[in-house]
Amino acid sequence: MKQLPIIQVLPDLKNILSSTRAAVLIAEPGAGKTTGTPPAFLDEPWMAGKSILMLEPRRLAARSAATYMASCLGESVGQTVGYRMRNDTKVGKNTRIVVVTEGVLTRMLQSDPSLGDVGLVIFDEFHERSLHADLGLALALEAQAVLRDDLRILIMSATLDSDRVSAMLGEAPVVDCPGRTYPVETIYVPTTGNLLIEKTAAAAVKRALVEQPGDVLVFLPGEREIRRTQSELEHGNLPDGIVLRPLYGQLPQAMQDSAVAPSINGERKVVLATSIAETSLTIEGVRTVIDTGLRRTQVFSPRTGMPSLTTVPVSKASADQRRGRAGRTAPGVCYRLWSQEEHNRLSDDNVPEIMETDLAQLVLELALWGVRDPAALSWLDAPPAAPYAQGTALLSQLGALDAGGAITPHGRSMAAL
Missing domain, CATH: 3.40.50.300 (P-loop containing nucleotide triphosphate hydrolases)
Structure with missing residues (x-):
């Protein structure tokens, strides 16, 4: 310390x-x-x-x-x-x-x-x-x-x-x-649009295992891609001593701990992770990051009134966070599966969740707090008016809010649940 x-x-x-x-x-x-x-x-x-x-x-x-x-x-x-x-x-x-x-x-x-x-x-x-x-x-x-x-x-x-x-x-x-990171070399590996993500990720892993020392951390958008990439690698004649470790939010705790723990007995670890590994974690032994440049986020559709999970490009800030994972304990390398030109076109930061997700839950929490107008509170980005109104209408239909917008006993039960 x-x-x-x-x-x-x-x-x-x-x-x-x-x-x-x-x-x-x-x-x-x-x-x-x-x-x-x-x-x-x-x-x-x-x-x-x-x-x-x-x-x-x-x-x-x-x-x-x-x-x-x-x-x-x-x-x-x-x-x-x-x-x-x-x-x-x-x-x-x-x-x-x-x-x-x-x-x-x-x-x-x-x-x-x-x-x-x-x-x-x-x-x-x-x-x-x-x-x-x-x-x-x-x-x-x-x-x-x-x-x-x-x-x-x-x-x-x-x-x-x-x-x-x-x-x-x-x-x-x-x-x-200031931080304490080691130099990380960035290698751009543009991929063709018609190749499945699991195939491009698996090919990059095989390349990294030959070209670089240490363990490998692969960023993928979600659990589905992690499982498919793992299957692709398991059937891809990996060298001896390579262990595959998935890492995502719904994984049992013991398996998450195994992915984060240092490799043992001379094994080399390949961690297949979502954005869960982007910040606040140092995965011991990782010298190489492979970034697919994608993340999964929940986006609210005003047309359907429902949120849906959508795969979108990462921001430059997220890409830099991911890249930095390769330099936490020693000099490293980051393979980005896109071109320098594509990188230049990325947004600087991710869109805050409050700007694109379903706000019904937020409306309910504010009603429980005793606030009907979000402008009464301080926000870095205020909740957008249209989704907020849609969330209010939905909660009113469900009986969580009364005609004046105050929370009902039923709404309190919903919030508690």
Whole structure:
């Protein structure tokens, strides 16, 4: 922990949060922000008798971060450091750092808007801009303004428009931290449009195993492509000692842990992953990244009134995050399965989920909070009017909202469920 770059900026961050209520930390990959920042605040005077909540966008990252922080303290998870996520909680009576996933933070705020025993809320990897992260921040900011003027909020990210976030937080101070990454060579491998993704990915894996040392991390858009690529490789006469490890959100915990763990007995590991491996995780041994340049996202269709999963190109920011996975522990190589010209045409950032997903859930949560007009809260990107109105109409039809837009007992049951 002492060698992590984050150690250099923690004194500044402590000084800022001792006198202000919000801050932004921009820390490059490898800085150690996720596991190095929360423990540093435990002994601050304003944290006396209070705990820290840290929001992680993914379950695997939340569990890994809690486990690592606990090990640095010489403890097991559930003592000083614990976590809460759906159907999996490890906290104890002495737990002071709780890593939570996004839906859990929303529920905690709804059940206790003042977050009475919490001194600091950390939003990690905020650049991912999930709906629950935006909602959680909006609710936390109102709780801070109305109920808890002593509550601190810290936004952390490697890639984020710090000026916009700072302005939203009332011109909160921004702290920059260098990372600790090794050089990564980028190789563009354009593919023809008529080849199936599993075939191009499998061909790139075989090439990388010949040309590069170490383990390989392959980014694919979803579980379906992972299974097909795995099958393609299993029938492709791989060299001896190669093990294939899938990694996606619905995979059992033991299999996720196996994908992240270091290789053993001289084996070389090929991890076939979704965007779950893009941030907050260091997969030991990875020296090569193969990026298909695709991600799967949920997009709301006003025409059908339903959301659907859509495969779209990644942004430049996501591509850079993925590329950086190859340089976490040693110099590496990233094979991008597209051309330099195609890369230049990518958008700079992913579209925030709040701008393209079904907003019925957001409408329901705000109604439970007591808000009918989202403009009453602070947003980095305000919910679009048309999808918000459509979500309101749907909830009214379902009996979750009354004629005035207030939540009904049935709506409260829906939110609880």
